[in-house]
Amino acid sequence: MAKIGIYGSSFDPITNVHLWTASTIAHRCKLDEVIFLPCSSNRTDKTMNTADEHRWEMIKLAISDNPKFKANDYEMHRNAWEVYTYYTMEHFKEKFPEDELYFIMGADLLVDIANGEWKFAEELIANNKFIVMARDGIDMLKTISHSPLLRNHDDGTRFHLVDKGLAMEISSTYIREEFSRGGEPRYLLPETCYEYIKQHSLYQ
Template sequence: MKIGVFGSAFDPITLGHMVSMEMIADRRGFDKMLLIPSSDTRIDKGRQLTANHHRMKMVELAIEDNSTFVTDDTEMKAAAWHSYTYFTMKALKEKYPEDDLYFVMGADNLPGLPNWEYGKELIENNRFVVMGREGFDMSDIIARDALLTKNEDRFDCLSKGVTVETSSSFIRSRILNGLSVRYLVPDQSLEYALENNLYSEQVDE
């Protein structure tokens, strides 16, 4: 099988996530998209993430009618020092040894990729599908970085053809302030978030 690996905090999952994954899966012929929520032990996210079980439940509710999308808790279960993307991809390749895995990422993350924890190892041992984002010239970003240039054949860069890029932080802020996020978050996921008061107290940027 050809599998896309889509990692995110999913705090919460948004319709932007859903549209991006659907476009990528369709255009690159992925048989499966693995949704990998970040562990709440990650210290590089800049804030404390909502508890693992809440974020996983929101993702499960969002994708329950799409058989191509599958949740995976590999990173959530990893020890804190193994919760970085390099180790997640290594574990997934051991879990799916007969399949072709591609790490799916946004172009906004491409410039900083070489500086990720274990970024060099991640780049040299994996294949990537990079989704275009407004204001980011993917070819230029790769050309300006020696490590990315050296591994250019590992990067499949494409425009999604549709722009639905609502940030999770924007959604958390609107919920905190009692504003509507209808049509920004999958209905079942939003209902779960509101029922459990996940974003009603504070927003950490």
């Protein structure tokens, strides 16, 4: 039985922090595989800044040298009304029925779930396990204990709380802004992705 982490994000573009985070979690949580899952451009709550094909190609370039890292475009092909994390995890549990799956997310998303901002939150929390990454200013244990939904499903294995140790939070937004204003974010993302962005004149 393998341990697999599902790591969803817009990856617009993928950054070195995304890769460092995935590597750190794979090491700390003894994961056999991390699946990079770019979100759908059909979502009504997010606006992508470049075409799906470019996000997808950059992810493949970024993870090509790590055998533990895989890319999956499942959500990219979903309609807006089908893109819910509960549905996504059900899909992967059907795809990997013998394996142990974890949804990887930041503590800010844990707060959103606790505040009732996620659809199918009860089903999602009741039927899945989570690796939660620390975010500055968020007390993860307090978030769980103050939420009836989270605390009543916390059996000691539901939430694996991870403090990465360093506050490396260079965002895709920052990188996009640097490109758009003629900045030089070269060493904030993989060299292959940097060259791809330059070649295709993305984020201009």
